[in-house]
Amino acid sequence: MKTVIIKYNAGNVQSVMYALDRLGASYLLTDDEAEIRSADKVIFPGVGEASTAMAYLRQRGLDKLIPSLTQPVLGTCVGMQLMCRHSEENDATCMGIFDIDVRRLPGNVGLKVPHTGWNSIHSLKSPLTTGLSESDYVYFVHSYAADVCEHTTAVCEYGRPFSAMLHRDNFYAAQFHAEISGNVGQRILENFLRL
Template sequence: MKIVIINYGAGNIQSIRFAIERLGYEAVLSNDVEEIKSADKVIFPGVGEASSAMKMLKATGLDAVIPTLTQPVLGICLGMQLMCNYSEEGDTKGLGIFNVDVKRFENIVKVPQIGWNQIKGLGSKIFNDVKEGAYMYLVHSYYAPITKETIATTEYGVQYSTALQKANFYGVQFHPEKSSTDGAKILENFLNL
C-alpha cells in the first residue's frame, strides 16, 4: 500500500509518519502531484495559520489537485479546516470539499483549546472499535460547526464537528497521531478503508 503524506510546509508531518510506522506501514512525504495521485491513501496534515498554509498549497498547485483525488484522503487539524469552504482565520477561501465555514471560538472559552477532549456521535468506519466518548488530543482556535457531513462532535463552549466525511474525504480536528491507542486505531481504520 502506498501512503503519501502531503508535504507542503505546514505540519508536524514527522509525528504522523512515525505513527504510521508504528502501525507497520511506510509513508512517503511528498508535494509531487503525480506521486500524490498515485497513492492508495493520502494524508493531508496541517499545523499553523490558514491563509499562509493556503498560499503554500497554491504555490505547488495542490489546491487544484486535492479536491479531485478519488482515493481515501484524511485531513488532520488545519488540513481538515482547509478542506472546508472558508475559514475566518486570515479570511481564507478553502478547498470547498466540506460544505461548512470554519469559525473562531467565542471569547467565552480559553483559546486555543489545548489538551484532551471527548469525541461523541461517532458515525463512520474510521471509528470502528473506538468507544463513544473516547478522548482525543486537540490544539486549535478555530472550529467547523455541525453540518450534514459531521461524523463526530466535541464540546468546547459550543458543540462542533470534530470529524467530517464526504465520499472519500475524511477530516479530523484532533491529532490521531498524538491521541494514544484510540488515535492509532483511527489511523489504522483509515488505512484499512
C-alpha cells in the same frame, strides 16, 4: 499499499510519520502530483495558519489537486480546516471539499482559546471510528473549528458544539491530532489505512 503524506510546509508532519512507523506502514512525504495521484491513501496533516497554508497550496497547484483525488484522503487539524469552504482565520478561502465554514472558538465563555488538550468525542458515525466508544478522548490544539453539518461524523463540545470529524465520499477529516491521541488515534489511523 502506497501511503502519501502531502508536504506543504505545515507543521506536525514528523508526528504523523512516527505514528505510521508505529503501525508498520510505509509512506512517502511529497508534494509531487504524480506521486500523490498514484497513492492508495493520502494523509493531509497540518499545524499552522489557514491563509498562509492556502497560499502555499495554491503556489504548487495542490489546492486543485487535493479535491480531485479519488482515493481515501484524511485531513487532520489545519488539514481538515483547509478542506472546508472558508476559514475566519485571516479570512481564508479554502478548498470547499466540505461545504461548511470554519469559525473561531468562543473565548468569552470562560474557556481558554486555543483549545488545547484531551477532550471527548461523541455521535460517532465514521468508518474511521469503528471499535471506538462514545466519549473516547482525543488530543486537540486549535482555535478554529468547523460547525456541525451534514458531513459531521463526530462531535466535540468546547464553548459550542463543533465537528470533530467530517466525511464526504472519499474524504475524511479530523480536527484533533489522531497521531498523538494514544490508542484511540492509533485505531483511527488503522481504520483509515484499512479502507
